[in-house]
Amino acid sequence: MRRTVVVGLVAAIAATSASVAEASAALGLTRPASTPTTAAPAQPVTERPDRISAALAARLQGSRVLITGETTETTLSYAEPNGSFTLEANPAPVRVQRDGAWQAIDTTLIQRDGAWAPKVAKAEVEISAGGGQAPLVKLERSDTESFALNWPTALPAPTIEGNKATYIDAAGPGADLVVTALATGFRHDVVLRERPSGPVEYKLAVESENLTLAESKAGGLTLTNEDGKKVAAASPPVMYEAATDQPAPEATAQAPVAIDTQVVNEGGQQLLILTPDAEFLADPATQYPVVVDPTTTLGVSSDIFVRSDQADSTGGDYLKVGSPNNGTTKIRSYLKFNVAPIVGKHVISAEMRLWNMDSGSCDPGYGVIARRVIGAWEQSSLTWANQPTAYATGETTVKTAYGASGSCVANWMRFPITNITQAWSAGSPNNGVQLRGASETDIRSYRVFHSTNFDVVGTTPRPPALTVNYNSYPATATTVTGGAVTGIDKVAYTGATPALYAAAADADARTQTRLDFEVSTLAGSVLWRGSSASVSAGT
Known part of the structure; x- marks a missing residue:
């Protein structure tokens, strides 16, 4: 008598994604038809506008493809030949979009409209070319929001080196004013090349449109818009020996010292008043040059x-x-x-x-x-x-x-x-x-x-950069069946060679999905494992 095989059937299904191929002609990867001469090999596709076309191109040519539609100021996304994706991220903007194209940030100062400005930056910054009319530095967030600092005396023409504008002796004899363009704003310092003859104080007039400068609870500076939202912040201003800011071990430099910082209104004019510690400046142990007030504006680092x-x-x-x-x-x-x-x-x-x-x-x-x-x-x-x-x-x-x-x-x-x-x-x-x-x-x-x-x-x-290789989790397979009939004992009965079926699904559209099956007893002992061929998601 023929005996029916009875097993407990458990189908464990996982999906593995890989890009599915479309017609290579659509991607420009094939040679022209009916040509009498051998065409030059097609150049690899380096970028595509969306995830689907990028994944297809990467699969066809065997090399990664940039997904341009997912590019941001801090991230790039790539489709890989094996069907996975890679995210490359930076902690702060390294590129900005200008006239519909992404450009790498370059804070090198160039002359523009009678002032100095970074070539390419997230922040719209203008730095004085000298004289007594324009602000020392101005930052525009939009057509309706701006922030500027004015130096109390006329400025000499600056010496430009890279992203730094240095106004020699602008803060007094042996005291240079330095403005540094950053990707998201600016930093302004006073560099004391030599010990001052007595206490010093710096007053900078603040001009702003729909932005308010104020002291934070921690002693730093904040810039808020009309809705009270903080749009920029700076740590409490400090001064330090210039050696402290060098890469080499600063074993001989003194610890940075806080600066007395006030934001006040005098006669309707908002002022930022910075008073360096006189004892620190006069201390024979203090090594000059000394950097006063490294203040970064716009954006939180x-x-x-x-x-x-x-x-x-x-x-x-x-x-x-x-x-x-x-x-x-x-x-x-x-x-x-x-x-x-x-x-x-x-x-x-x-x-x-x-x-x-x-x-x-x-x-x-x-x-x-x-x-x-x-x-x-x-x-x-x-x-x-x-x-x-x-x-x-x-x-x-x-x-x-x-x-x-x-x-x-x-x-x-x-x-x-x-x-x-x-x-x-x-x-x-x-x-x-x-x-x-x-x-x-x-x-x-x-x-x-x-x-x-x-x-x-x-x-x-x-x-700094972070690189992450990842994939989407496939959706749980549905309509799992082995062509079995369930008996009154609640056990599925089938033939000796059951056929297993399931609907494949994957979050990455138009990728191929493989189904992994496992047959085990009710006690959990695995009797068989196998995989389907790769099929299009949804089939």
Whole structure:
């Protein structure tokens, strides 16, 4: 008698995505028909406007394709030949859209309409060409919102170097006024080349349209619009020995000192008044030059560092971690990337890279730790004393060191942060990454990196970046069947060679989807596994 095979049937179905091919002629990848001579090989497609066409082109030619329709000021998206996608993100804008085309930010100053301005920047900034009429610096957010600072005396013509305009002796004998164009605004400093003869004070008249300058609770400066929304922020102004702002270990420099800062109204005129600490300036131990009031305007920086010997956070050209003096001063950096495109996606791998231009030693020592930050933070209020919590679970430690000497020249320091990025993808708040020395008392863990604002004349900027390779989770397969009949004992009965069916679906339109099947007993013992051929999603 023929016996019917009885098994408990459990179909476990997963879908794997890969780009489906369309007619290559539509992408311009085929040779012309009926030509008597051999045509030159078609050039690879480097970009397409949407995800579908980019995925198809990448699959056909075997190389990645930029999805131009998804480009933003801080992110690029690519379709990969294997059907996955890659997000490349920076902490702050590195490109802007001008006349319908994306242009890389270039803050080199050029003359424009009788003033100096950055070639390409997110912020519309005008810097004085000298004289007593135009503001020292003006920033326009829109046709209806602007902010400007006026120097109290006529200015000499500036000396231009890269993105910096220097007005020699404009702040007094031996005191230069320096304005630096940034991607999202500007910074203005007074550089005291020599010790002043007595106390100094600087008053800058504020001109604004539909924007209000005010002191923050943390002692910094904020710029708000008519709706009360903060559109710009700056850390509490400080002054420091110029050596402190250099990449090399600043073991001999004194800690930065806060500046008495006031925003007042005198006779209907709003003034920003800066009073440097007279004792610090007169102290014989203070090394000159001294930089007064590094104030950054417009936008909140998403890469910053804090120091144990300083009351506020520090931006500028560099990010730093570890200790330059074996524990006397401790430094940590914070970075935040736009990861909105990967939320809810399957993160395959993720790497954060920073250009390591200097280290305490070519010996990496205990290395540098990257941790996921679980508390919110802003550049304008971040200090050593109020750092957000950083989660040790999923942290990664990298033991490489570059830039200390010719034996370990500057290079990318790469942090595999797949675990951290997967947490963001799964819905954990994106509060960025904390970088800290694995030992904060050993100079070998000291590192200096390029920041997003890095702009040193003669040196190519290499901003921090995050690269994430990901894919969409396929939808749960539906209409699972094995052509079986369910008996009164609730067990599916079928023949010895059952046929399994399911409808495939995938979030990435026009991709191919493979169905993985598994047959097991009711007790969970796997009897068989197999996969379907790749089919178009929805079939």
